[in-house]
Amino acid sequence: MIGGTSTVISTSGTWAEWFGYDVIQDNALRPKTTELQDAILVGLDKLCSKYTSDDYSELTSELMDMLQVLRVATSRTVWQNHILPTSRTHEISRRMHQCPFTWHSFCKPRGYPGDAELLDFVYKHPDARASADTATSAGRSILNVTVNVPGCEAVRRRKEVIARKIDQVADERSKAEVLAVACGHLREAESSIALKEGRVARLLATDQDQISLGRAARYRNTISPNIEVSNVSVRNFITAKDKLGTFDLVYAAGLYDYLDARLAARLTSSLFTLLKSGGRLLIPNFLTGLDQQAYMEVYMDWYLLYRTRPEIEAFTAAIPGAEIRCTDYFEDETGSIGYLELQRV
Numbered sequence: 001m002i003g004g005t006s007t008v009i010s011t012s013g014t015w016a017e018w019f020g021y022d023v024i025q026d027n028a029l030r031p032k033t034t035e036l037q038d039a040i041l042v043g044l045d046k047l048c049s050k051y052t053s054d055d056y057s058e059l060t061s062e063l064m065d066m067l068q069v070l071r072v073a074t075s076r077t078v079w080q081n082h083i084l085p086t087s088r089t090h091e092i093s094r095r096m097h098q099c100p101f102t103w104h105s106f107c108k109p110r111g112y113p114g115d116a117e118l119l120d121f122v123y124k125h126p127d128a129r130a131s132a133d134t135a136t137s138a139g140r141s142i143l144n145v146t147v148n149v150p151g152c153e154a155v156r157r158r159k160e161v162i163a164r165k166i167d168q169v170a171d172e173r174s175k176a177e178v179l180a181v182a183c184g185h186l187r188e189a190e191s192s193i194a195l196k197e198g199r200v201a202r203l204l205a206t207d208q209d210q211i212s213l214g215r216a217a218r219y220r221n222t223i224s225p226n227i228e229v230s231n232v233s234v235r236n237f238i239t240a241k242d243k244l245g246t247f248d249l250v251y252a253a254g255l256y257d258y259l260d261a262r263l264a265a266r267l268t269s270s271l272f273t274l275l276k277s278g279g280r281l282l283i284p285n286f287l288t289g290l291d292q293q294a295y296m297e298v299y300m301d302w303y304l305l306y307r308t309r310p311e312i313e314a315f316t317a318a319i320p321g322a323e324i325r326c327t328d329y330f331e332d333e334t335g336s337i338g339y340l341e342l343q344r345v
Contacts, residue, residue: 036078037086040070044090054138056095060145063092067294087298096299098139100131101146105300113302114254116184116212122152123159123187127215149292154336155254158284161332161339162251163191165282166203169249170194175201179244179274181237181252183207186216186227188253195224204244206232234263237270247274251282257304261314268342269318275344278325283340285312290336312338 047066051059070083087093097103101121105113120128124147132143146152166188170176176199180186183205194200203226205216213229220227234255236242250271256264271281288306296302309329316324319342328341 033082037082040083040086041090044087044092048092048095054136055141056098056138057141057145060096060099060142063096064145064149064292064295067298068291071294071297084298093299095138096142098136099142099146100128100135100139101143102300104131105296105302108301110209110211114258114304115209116215119155119184119187119254121147122155124156125185125187127185146292146295150334151286151290151292151296151336154286154332154334157332157334158253158337159188160191161284162188162253162282165249165251165280166192166200167194169280170199173248174199176248177202177245177276178204179247179250179271180205181232181250181271182234182255183216183229184209184212184253186219189216189219189223189227192223195227198224198226200224200226202245203227204247205229206244208233234259234267238263238266240270240273244274246276246279248276248279249282250274250279253284256283256285256315257306259305261311264315265317268315272319272323272342272344277344279344281342281344283312283315283342284337285340287331287336287338307338309338312340315340316342 043066047059047062050062067087071079074083097106101118104118104121108115110117117128121132121143132140135143166176166178169178171194176194178200180188180203184207186205189195189203192200195203203224205213205227206229207213207216208231210231213231216227217229230242230244232242232244252267252271255267259267268281268283275281286304286306288308290304290306293304293306296304313327313329316327323345325343325345327343329338330341331338
């Protein structure tokens with residue numbers, strides 16, 4: 001009996017039956033917590049027993065579905081304190097961590113989540129090929145699933161959206177100047193026609209990761225000598241410590257997915273002041289409802305701040321309305337990422 005309701009979970013049935021635990025309260029009695037944990041382990045056992053070959057693609061897809069059902073069905077505390085750690089203790093973790101993308105995220109070789117090397121897996125960039133090639137056959141089958149989910153497709157589309165925005169501003173303004181905030185490896189440079197044609201007078205790529213800046217700096221020799229790199233942190237932007245100049249386009253590709261609402265609003269205000277008259281600020285953020293969120297949290301230890309459209313539009317809270325010429329909001333084709341675009345008067 002849980003929360004006054006008789007609940008029986010049959011792990012041989014559909015994963016929808018896991019919703020029977022949605023009424024577990026944060027102060028659930030220990031026997032019921034143990035029952036939940038045991039049911040999860042049994043469910044994972046049965047899931048593993050269905051797939052005995054080295055092709056883990058269907059196993060991975062079903063695991064993603066199962067975890068998302070559990071995450072949606074239970075409270076945040078039950079998910080964080082019971083379901084997530086229990087799922088990690090199961091042998092299936094070893095299987096999932098054969099995926100180089102999943103393992104890289106989980107072990108965080110650069111010391112923080114979502115680093116540029118991780119995104120190279122998402123972009124299917126040649127720099128990530130060596131890790132993929134040296135993975136086990138099972139690991140590659142998992143990788144083929146994890147990098148092709150809608151969330152990853154949205155990240156690849158984000159790169160192209162930004163490249164087109166760079167091209168657009170170069171078409172509209174001669175000697176355009178662009179600022180990339182938390183640039184990572186600056187992979188959008190590879191897709192920008194204007195950069196390759198020399199129609200961007202200056203692209204300043206900033207990041208707090210020196211390794212990423214080193215990778216981005218390589219594009220000065222292969223794409224445009226007008227690319228500059230600089231070690232600038234979010235704190236530096238907010239305190240206006242560095243005199244960077246003004247820009248026709250400012251964008252922050254994946255940074256806001258990690259900023260709380262207050263910090264996001266402060267940074268937006270600071271970046272807005274770096275725009276020239278008529279300049280544009282582009283801010284993407286993942287939207288709520290991503291189906292891969294549970295898998296990311298359990299086996300990749302990768303947490304994002306997912307937002308609704310009103311929450312994204314609230315980034316403008318610290319900017320005087322009279323300084324904004326127009327505001328635009330749009331979403332990508334997958335419905336995974338929302339984009340806020342502000343133009344200065």
